[in-house]
Amino acid sequence: MxxxxxxxxxxxxxxxxxxxxxxxxxxxxxxxxxxxxxxxxxxxxxxxxxxxxxxxxxxxxxxxxxxxxxxxxxxxxxxxxxxxxxxQRRRRTKAPGGRVRPELLRVLGLVADAPALLVDHRLDALAGNRLAGLLFGRPMPGLNIARHLFLEEAENGLYADGEQCTLDVVGHLRLAAGRHPDDPRLASLIGELAMGSERFRRLWARADVRARTHGRKVYRHPLVGLLELHQENFELPGEPGMELLVLSAAPGTPTEDGLRLLASLDPPTHP
The missing domain is CATH 1.10.260.40 (lambda repressor-like DNA-binding domains)
Structure with a gap:
């Protein structure tokens, strides 16, 4: 179509x-x-x-x-x-690559008290700090947020606000597909999600687009419980399609205590 x-x-x-x-x-x-x-x-x-x-x-x-x-x-x-x-019919653009500069990794490591990760336009997690790995229960390289939401965690309940998350993710992928219509990896991901998730198929057919730069994200971690976090998305100049996501807790809240408890856990070793 x-x-x-x-x-x-x-x-x-x-x-x-x-x-x-x-x-x-x-x-x-x-x-x-x-x-x-x-x-x-x-x-x-x-x-x-x-x-x-x-x-x-x-x-x-x-x-x-x-x-x-x-x-x-x-x-x-x-x-x-x-x-x-x-x-799209007038000009085609090459999809940005996924190489992360060492300087960005150094900046990521400076974020110590909040989960932080670098993602590309496909929602592939290119890198993350220690708390991000503990939040998602796996090392960041190899994680795709859309696949994790629709196919891997759909029944396990990590995403307490899963309905809103699915709307945001599909809307983001629609925007990405419009920007990068010739990206075979993105097309393959969309096909995989459509084959594996009936909800994804229904939302994709709506053709909604969303650009979310900040907002509330709620996770239900199996070891530390409910985490009501605030997500900020930072676009990175000179790195097309790449964003830094930081998930912070309001001071003096149970979520701040939950992040401290999360930080005390052993890091995940297997995807």
Whole structure:
């Protein structure tokens, strides 16, 4: 399925006609807006919009994309994603590599009181500090957060806020797929998740995109109990697609005590 075409179809199905001033009655059988309604409201011909949704129209202008984003009610992240999908046909970019500079590893080691890890656009953990390994119960190299969430820990309950985590992870992978459509390792990961998880398949079909930079993360560690952490995502200049994730505890909370207890455990030795 053409990514731009599929994204337009899923967004169109979610716009309530009343939200754009279109009256409805009980005879309406289309979920969301009709193609001709989107075309009319966006100021493009019906034929051109139909070709967009069929993947037959190339290089839509910036003005057309902005008009579609307005009619479809896209937020900033979705708007940027729409433009990125349209540009895929004009140029392809090489997916960033996964090499971690020694200086980054040194910085990672300086984070002593909070789990911290370096991840790439595929959500592969490239490196982590000692607390990160203790939190996830395994060494960081070889861990993929999406695979861990959907396939490895789905039944064990490490992710106390698993429903929200799955939304965030799928939304992140959708953005990554838009940025790196020619990345075979990312495509292979998405295929593996789709084969192994019915929930992933359902969420992927929604074509939601999410860019999360911070927020609450709750883990239920088998040895130290509930850990209510705050995650900050730091983009690394000069390292495309790579982020530093730091999971901190509020001072004076049971989670801060839990991290101290976690730090006293022996490190994991096997994935």
């Amino acid at each position: 053409d990514d731009l075409a599929g994204f337009l179809r899923t967004r169109r199905s979610r716009v309530a006609p009343a939200a754009v001033g279109i009256p409805t009655d009980g005879r309406r059988r289309v979920e969301g807006l009709r193609r001709e309604e989107v075309a009319h409201l966006s100021g493009v011909s019906v034929d051109y919009y139909v070709r967009l949704e069929q993947g037959r129209a190339t290089q839509p202008s910036e003005q057309v994309l902005d008009a579609l984003a307005r009619v479809l009610g896209l937020d900033e992240t979705e708007h940027e994603h729409l433009h990125r999908l349209a540009r």
